[in-house]
Amino acid sequence: MGIKVIQQGVGYLGKKAIELMLRKNIEVVAAIGHQSHIGEDIGKLAGLGEVGVKVTNDVQKVLENVKADVVSNCTGTTLLGVYEHIKPFIEAGINVVTMAEEFGYPWYRAPKLSKEIHTNAKANNVTVVGTGLNPGFSWDFIPIAYISACWRVDKIKARRVTDWSKTSPRRALLRFGKKPEEFRKGVVEGKIPLHTGFYECMHLLADSLNWKLDKIVVTWEMAVSKSFREAEFVTVQPGTTVGFKQVATGIVGGEARIVLELCPFVHPNLDEDGVESGETIWIEGEPSFTITTKWAPVEDGTPLCTVARLVNTLQSAIEAESGLLAVTDLPLTKTVRIREVVK
Numbered sequence: 001m002g003i004k005v006i007q008q009g010v011g012y013l014g015k016k017a018i019e020l021m022l023r024k025n026i027e028v029v030a031a032i033g034h035q036s037h038i039g040e041d042i043g044k045l046a047g048l049g050e051v052g053v054k055v056t057n058d059v060q061k062v063l064e065n066v067k068a069d070v071v072s073n074c075t076g077t078t079l080l081g082v083y084e085h086i087k088p089f090i091e092a093g094i095n096v097v098t099m100a101e102e103f104g105y106p107w108y109r110a111p112k113l114s115k116e117i118h119t120n121a122k123a124n125n126v127t128v129v130g131t132g133l134n135p136g137f138s139w140d141f142i143p144i145a146y147i148s149a150c151w152r153v154d155k156i157k158a159r160r161v162t163d164w165s166k167t168s169p170r171r172a173l174l175r176f177g178k179k180p181e182e183f184r185k186g187v188v189e190g191k192i193p194l195h196t197g198f199y200e201c202m203h204l205l206a207d208s209l210n211w212k213l214d215k216i217v218v219t220w221e222m223a224v225s226k227s228f229r230e231a232e233f234v235t236v237q238p239g240t241t242v243g244f245k246q247v248a249t250g251i252v253g254g255e256a257r258i259v260l261e262l263c264p265f266v267h268p269n270l271d272e273d274g275v276e277s278g279e280t281i282w283i284e285g286e287p288s289f290t291i292t293t294k295w296a297p298v299e300d301g302t303p304l305c306t307v308a309r310l311v312n313t314l315q316s317a318i319e320a321e322s323g324l325l326a327v328t329d330l331p332l333t334k335t336v337r338i339r340e341v342v343k
């Protein structure tokens, strides 16, 4: 029998998650919104035909009227904020997969709250797990796969250059096409959030190597465009922000042994920005590896893959042990028991 899913959050990625689930014939039994799209049919929202399920913001009513196996959550970033959103579902015995970055490795930032979420999930016999691309794939699963084929690892460096020309309008407009001083002030005052998944990926990697992190240092710099760039949700004039670069350095035994670089740009351009869309991971050790990935189609790559990680984790979260888990505790796709397949 197929799984029944409640979609929570119908913003840019939530709509894409609905589209993918409907295309995979996964049954979406309810969709919870906040202020926008209330009353709209989820099939139409996803750019497909009507399916007869309308977005609501009445969580209680959904819990009373609908039976579901798992919530697909796309409402935010932070552990505390998203826990408030998913708590009623945990307490109703429904598993939760979220793309909130802070759920990627919550034990570092908030050990007390993580324990509370774990206890609550255990008490209600559900799994709660965070997934996505980073954390959830590029900087954990992929290097960990290569680390598993090494005799020795000395250092890991990873660089992701993402094209934001098709990313959420809310998140793109907040960051790009801004005057440099406005961007700097916004970041310093906490009004313009930069990427927040570094600590989570760094800890997932360090744990996989049995390395103890002394500290993590995160730095950032903005990129100002020389050219005019037009994207789906944002227009960048010359002299305004077109991207930024963030670098997180993980110090182990006094040495910089994990370096993670993220460069989100609107239409990244090698000549002007010095970077092009794609990912490279360098593993120094015995043996050493350089792993390079190019996005195709470039503009859609990041959001499509993020949503695929979410949707492809739903089944394995249902099958997993209860509690607050790390994404690396789960298989990459649904659990396949070869013995049962070949029998």
Ligand SMILES: NC(=O)c1ccc[n+]([C@@H]2O[C@H](COP(=O)([O-])OP(=O)(O)OC[C@H]3O[C@@H](n4cnc5c(N)ncnc54)[C@H](OP(=O)(O)O)[C@@H]3O)[C@@H](O)[C@H]2O)c1
Pocket (backbone or CB within 6 Å): 008, 009, 010, 011, 012, 013, 014, 032, 033, 034, 035, 036, 037, 074, 075, 076, 077, 085, 099, 100, 101, 131, 132, 133, 134, 135, 136, 168, 169, 170, 171, 306
């Ligand atoms: N792990 C990863 O690799 C990864 C990658 C990309 C993004 N993310 C995370 O994914 C999240 C979603 O991204 P997005 O681009 O879809 O953002 P978005 O377009 O801003 O959508 C967020 C949606 O959540 C809704 N919402 C807020 N509170 C809610 C609640 N209590 N119940 C139901 N809906 C609620 C908002 O509704 P209203 O508009 O009505 O307020 C909005 O539609 C981001 O916050 C980001 O942190 C993770």
